[in-house]
Amino acid sequence: xxxxxxxxxxxxxxxxxxxxxxxxxxxxxxxxxxxxxxxxxxxxxxxxxxxxxxxxxxxxxxxxxxxxxxxxxxxxxxxxxxxxxxxxxxxxxxxxxxxxxxxxxxxxxxxxxxxxxxxxxxxxxxxxxxxxxxxxxxxxxxxxxxxxxxxxxxxxxxxxxxxxxxxxxxxxxxxxxxxxxxxxxxxxxxxxxxxxxxxxxxxxxxxxxxxxxxxxxxxxxxxxxxxxxxxxxxxxxxxxxxxxxxxxxxxxxxxxxxxxxxxxxxxx
Amino acid sequence: xxxxxxxxxxxxxxxxxxxxxxxxxxxxxxxxxxxxxxxxxxxxxxxxxxxxxxxxxxxxxxxxxxxxxxxxxxxxxxxxxxxxxxxxxxxxxxxxxxxxxxxxxxxxxxxxxxxxxxxxxxxxxxxxxxxxxxxxxxxxxxxxxxxxxxxxxxxxxxxxxxxxxxxxxxxxxxxxxxxxxxxxxxxxxxxxxxxxxxxxxxxxxxxxxxxxxxxxxxxxxxxxxxxxxxxxxxxxxxxxxxxxxxxxxxxxxxxxxxxxxxxxxxxxxxxxxxxx
Amino acid sequence: xxxxxxxxxxxxxxxxxxxxxxxxxxxxxxxxxxxxxxxxxxxxxxxxxxxxxxxxxxxxxxxxxxxxxxxxxxxxxxxxxxxxxxxxxxxxxxxxxxxxxxxxxxxxxxxxxxxxxxxxxxxxxxxxxxxxxxxxxxxxxxxxxxxxxxxxxxxxxxxxxxxxxxxxxxxxxxxxxxxxxxxxxxxxxxxxxxxxxxxxxxxxxxxxxxxxxxxxxxxxxxxxxxxxxxxxxxxxxxxxxxxxxxxxxxxxxxxxxxxxxxxxxxxxxxx
Numbered sequence: 001x002x003x004x005x006x007x008x009x010x011x012x013x014x015x016x017x018x019x020x021x022x023x024x025x026x027x028x029x030x031x032x033x034x035x036x037x038x039x040x041x042x043x044x045x046x047x048x049x050x051x052x053x054x055x056x057x058x059x060x061x062x063x064x065x066x067x068x069x070x071x072x073x074x075x076x077x078x079x080x081x082x083x084x085x086x087x088x089x090x091x092x093x094x095x096x097x098x099x100x101x102x103x104x105x106x107x108x109x110x111x112x113x114x115x116x117x118x119x120x121x122x123x124x125x126x127x128x129x130x131x132x133x134x135x136x137x138x139x140x141x142x143x144x145x146x147x148x149x150x151x152x153x154x155x156x157x158x159x160x161x162x163x164x165x166x167x168x169x170x171x172x173x174x175x176x177x178x179x180x181x182x183x184x185x186x187x188x189x190x191x192x193x194x195x196x197x198x199x200x201x202x203x204x205x206x207x208x209x210x211x212x213x214x215x216x217x218x219x220x221x222x223x224x225x226x227x228x229x230x231x232x233x234x235x236x237x238x239x240x241x242x243x244x245x246x247x248x249x250x251x252x253x254x255x256x257x258x259x260x261x262x263x264x265x266x267x268x
Numbered sequence: 269x270x271x272x273x274x275x276x277x278x279x280x281x282x283x284x285x286x287x288x289x290x291x292x293x294x295x296x297x298x299x300x301x302x303x304x305x306x307x308x309x310x311x312x313x314x315x316x317x318x319x320x321x322x323x324x325x326x327x328x329x330x331x332x333x334x335x336x337x338x339x340x341x342x343x344x345x346x347x348x349x350x351x352x353x354x355x356x357x358x359x360x361x362x363x364x365x366x367x368x369x370x371x372x373x374x375x376x377x378x379x380x381x382x383x384x385x386x387x388x389x390x391x392x393x394x395x396x397x398x399x400x401x402x403x404x405x406x407x408x409x410x411x412x413x414x415x416x417x418x419x420x421x422x423x424x425x426x427x428x429x430x431x432x433x434x435x436x437x438x439x440x441x442x443x444x445x446x447x448x449x450x451x452x453x454x455x456x457x458x459x460x461x462x463x464x465x466x467x468x469x470x471x472x473x474x475x476x477x478x479x480x481x482x483x484x485x486x487x488x489x490x491x492x493x494x495x496x497x498x499x500x501x502x503x504x505x506x507x508x509x510x511x512x513x514x515x516x517x518x519x520x521x522x523x524x525x526x527x528x529x530x531x532x533x534x535x536x537x538x539x540x541x542x543x544x
Numbered sequence: 545x546x547x548x549x550x551x552x553x554x555x556x557x558x559x560x561x562x563x564x565x566x567x568x569x570x571x572x573x574x575x576x577x578x579x580x581x582x583x584x585x586x587x588x589x590x591x592x593x594x595x596x597x598x599x600x601x602x603x604x605x606x607x608x609x610x611x612x613x614x615x616x617x618x619x620x621x622x623x624x625x626x627x628x629x630x631x632x633x634x635x636x637x638x639x640x641x642x643x644x645x646x647x648x649x650x651x652x653x654x655x656x657x658x659x660x661x662x663x664x665x666x667x668x669x670x671x672x673x674x675x676x677x678x679x680x681x682x683x684x685x686x687x688x689x690x691x692x693x694x695x696x697x698x699x700x701x702x703x704x705x706x707x708x709x710x711x712x713x714x715x716x717x718x719x720x721x722x723x724x725x726x727x728x729x730x731x732x733x734x735x736x737x738x739x740x741x742x743x744x745x746x747x748x749x750x751x752x753x754x755x756x757x758x759x760x761x762x763x764x765x766x767x768x769x770x771x772x773x774x775x776x777x778x779x780x781x782x783x784x785x786x787x788x789x790x791x792x793x794x795x796x797x798x799x800x801x802x803x804x805x806x807x808x809x810x811x812x813x814x815x
Contacts, residue, residue, distance in 0.1 A: 031388055034384075109305070121523065122482040124482060126512075127504075128503070128512050132509065227490070246395040247391075249391070249395040250390065441628065444602070446649070448620055450619075455649060463634070464636065466636065
């Protein structure tokens with residue numbers, strides 16, 4: 001059949017052209033510049049209350065201050081450590097639980113209601129209980145991070161294990177493979193796409209957990225200082241850890257995208 | 269999570285063929301085991317809590333939670349706070365739907381506009397919204413407005429992104445038909461792109477409900493005069509586990525009800541997609 | 545006076561990546577009389593579908609002129625209605641609402657267009673399915689909706705772009721005879737593109753045979769079977785002669801183009 005290309009430019013973005021990438025980056029930069037410049041000008045012109053709204057230049061100064069005093073690096077260190085521990089725990093428990101649920105109907109049936117409750121409910125409301133149980137500080141932050149994250153990983157891993165083509169399992173068994181061979185050579189590799197998706201979502205939720213935990217129940221870290229500067233009406237200082245958190249989120253998503261592309265090369 | 273027969277086979281343990289009565293029970297197994305598990309959990313919790321095997325002010329127990337729920341409803345305390353939370357939610361969520369769909373559509377139609385805002389939206393999409401709570405409180409005060417803005421932001425971004433992808437993924441064939449029968453630009457949008465994107469928009473709303481309830485409660489917990497999150501704070505300082513469990517249940521039900529409601533609306537406005 | 549006239553149409557595509565130009569149609573001229581059933585047959589890539597898009601004004605020719613009733617064709621309009629190979633129904637609309645589409649876009653008031661749509665849904669035999677969604681229908685039923693939608697705007701010319709190309713062979717034959725039955729009622733002008741030689745002969749008053757790269761007309765063949773036609777005419781010696789004549793015109797191209805392997809062009813002679 002001869003393919004017809006109806007001229008669609010008026011309705012949808014035209015197909016990518018070679019100079020498109022340049023335009024994309026250029027306009028993206030322009031958007032950020034407009035936002036920052038507009039904000040700065042509004043503050044400079046006195047349209048906004050500088051104490052409450054602050055301005056990009058004040059934020060830049062606050063950044064320099066927090067950088068030189070070492071506060072920012074300290075916060076970053078605390079937050080990233082809590083993040084790493086909480087996320088690693090979630091990864092181990094989530095993968096194990098997910099594989100168990102994917103391979104045994106009984107485990108899945110029994111775990112299902114709990115998993116879905118944890119998945120659907122706003123776990124932040126539990127944080128007062130966690131403080132009561134674990135006290136104030138990093139342990140609580142890590143526990144909250146864990147609670148928010150492991151369920152996502154478990155559910156996605158289960159879906160990944162379930163998505164494995166039974167033909168492949170039969171093939172490995174037919175060539176004399178053991179149950180362990182099946183897990184190592186078929187189930188895990190084949191479930192990688194969904195597991196990675198779970199990891200990506202989990203990373204986002206772990207970041208929420210860390211910031212949330214720090215905001216409400218610790219005395220250090222980026223989240224703590226976001227909350228602290230807010231309470232003291234130091235808007236410019238507040239934006240330093242806040243921007244850092246946003247950047248961490250973006251960087252994490254980018255890294256994930258690279259990983260997913262590399263691991264998923266075999267799919268098309 | 270329906271398990272198709274082929275997926276059932278994918279489970280590793282090669283089982284012996286189930287006996288007849290087992291086969292008859294099969295469809296019910298999920299419910300039986302699931303409810304059984306929950307019951308066992310509740311009973312153990314009840315015994316451990318009520319017998320004070322672990323300090324009951326820290327873990328409470330099911331009947332005490334029910335009693336607290338009754339007391340909080342009866343005293344009017346729950347509704348007085350819940351109504352504020354609902355109000356904040358509505359004030360933020362509905363503008364987010366209108367503006368989110370409009371901007372998502374604009375992004376899908378104009379590549380330039382998309383490029384201009386894409387980095388900002390991508391950053392906000394991945395950032396934990398709750399980190400913005402303190403700055404919103406500084407900007408909009410401790411009352412209702414800062415919470416409504418929080419809901420708006422948390423809902424707006426997923427709605428924009430879902431609408432945009434939804435519109436971009438409307439199949440080409442119906443659009444071609446509309447053009448062939450002489451549809452104008454606006455008719456193509458109103459009769460083609462928007463209805464075609466509706467399932468994706470509804471999915472965006474479901475995502476948005478969950479996200480914005482979490483943000484809302486967190487914002488109320490950070491600082492507020494009234495609201496469910498405020499109650500959580502109050503009871504956490506007095507070590508009242510039972511009331512906190514009540515509040516957790518209330519908040520979870522809110523999210524659950526929101527999603528169910530959206531699914532209902534979806535089945536009504538987009539029956540072709542719900543039926544598939 | 546002929547109703548539809550195409551005069552020396554050229555269409556060149558430019559490949560956006562390489563900038564190379566590709567001639568899709570070259571020197572295509574023909575006329576269609578009012579009430580005539582014309583089929584266009586040719587190998588994959590001969591531009592026969594493109595031709596319909598030009599007549600529907602969804603594409604503009606690089607050069608040449610098109611006219612309908614002596615007025616130049618410049619934009620899509622309800623005097624021409626398309627039926628698509630992939631049906632192109634609106635998945636979010638019921639059968640009835642899909643058939644209403646053309647009238648709705650013309651601004652016909654709701655109750656009037658609904659009434660008209662009902663009539664055409666009835667005509668294609670889908671009365672019982674008027675509230676079904678397209679995904680609930682079989683391919684043949686979907687294309688009946690596509691035909692009803694096109695007829696409902698009461699076009700001067702019906703443009704059918706391999707309308708049965710996505711259907712099974714048996715359904716295809718049934719649909720072709722159904723189409724003739726509907727056509728016999730008011731004998732609207734039809735321009736019907738196909739790669740199925742049997743289908744082209746069975747339906748047509750006149751067959752336009754095209755060849756590929758660039759797409760151009762090789763021959764026009766008048767078909768002299770009386771109407772109304774039965775499916776059985778496919779087994780007559782005359783039919784076989786038409787079939788052979790067209791096959792001989794196309795065979796070499798089809799073999800060279802390789803499109804046969806892709807399943808696009810069926811060697812209808814062998815059937």
